[in-house]
Amino acid sequence: MPGHVPASTSVTIPWEGERHMATTTNKQRLFTQLLTLAEHPAGGFEETLPVLEQFIYGLCRENATREQADSAFENLKDRFFDWNEIRVSTNRELEEAMEGLSDTETRAQRLISFLQEVFETDFSFDLEGMHKKGLKVAAKALVRYGASNDYVGAWVVQRSLGGHAIPVDAPTLRCAQRLGIIDAEVEEIEAVRATLEHLVPKTKNQAFTDGISEVAEQFCWEEEPNCSACPLRADCPTGQEVGAGAVAAGRATRAKPR
Ligand code: SF4
Structure with missing residues (x-):
């Protein structure tokens, strides 16, 4: 420390x-x-992220500093071709990319699970339709993902959907x-x-x-x-x-x- x-x-x-x-x-x-x-703040690039990426950034940001989350998120984007490649990668590969965060094993499992669920539901990696759902419906949809929790749902509502939420x-x-x-x-x-x-x-x-x-x-x-x-x-x-x-x-x- x-x-x-x-x-x-x-x-x-x-x-x-x-x-x-x-x-x-x-x-x-x-x-x-x-x-x-x-x-x-030390950064702030996450404010421009699309919904899907904001969710993934939230998975990195929970119980982490901004610098740790930024580093893990950038590693994921740099080391893999796209979100589909991350979906089919091994837990171990994702853990290495997220090195520096706590409990990378669980975070990697949640990331794969999230991408798999999005892929099976929408056949794409685009959640921008959340903007049209209305805040309450979108917030409920976000926490329904198996990899989600109260923190990640509130993070996306705060940073991407313009709602009032404190993760x-x-x-x-x-x-x-x-x-x-x-x-x-x-x-x-x-x-x-x-x-x-x-x-x-x-x-x-x-x-x-x-x-x-x-x-x-x-x-x-x-x-x-x-x-x-x-x-x-x-x-x-x-x-x-x-x-x-x-x-x-x-x-x-x-x-x-x-
Ligand atoms: S917030 Fe309060 S308890 Fe925490 S370090 Fe500051 S003074 Fe100490």
Whole structure:
């Protein structure tokens, strides 16, 4: 993990136990900062992708950074002649192309399964007809693919279909819970997504997704998040508790007789 600073003291970390919700004022500041962080995304080419490719990019982007997803997606497009060649390739070949992502075996299986399902249904690799279906029908059709899930469906709706959706993967969930934007008790993805879609304006949904992904990548790591360097710390209840714990631990260490 780049810039990962290991914890130097024994600090009680609150995110495995009781978490606090951010106050309304803090939430507003957190959203403003998250959207600011997303103003300088590292890429953004996915916004121009057709629906089928956006679905495949979503398969790569879930639980991955933008850079990892970009690299895997570009490898798939560079190393294979077309989507049909990918459909008939081996799992192993696709795993190699997606190197750098987590659980490439499952992602490769999902990719082949998706392309096979599209091919058997439409005899082509073109899902642009989704634009004419209407948003609700298209969103339901997207999650009906065997390889789909709530994240990929929401990703395509947000990036290609112009709808209001917030895709929720593990880093988004972790970061939103620690920030106190959503209740820590709510773990069901659809409920988390509905809450975030209520809180985030439609015009800002991509910026929110990019911003929280950036924070999760740069600071809010699963183990030992780098709260001391995180720009959201002043308004983050977890960051505040970590800071208070570190101060208390420092005092206890100084008080020990030598
Ligand atoms: S301060 Fe930043 S890194 Fe720490 S828990 Fe909050 S969002 Fe995560």
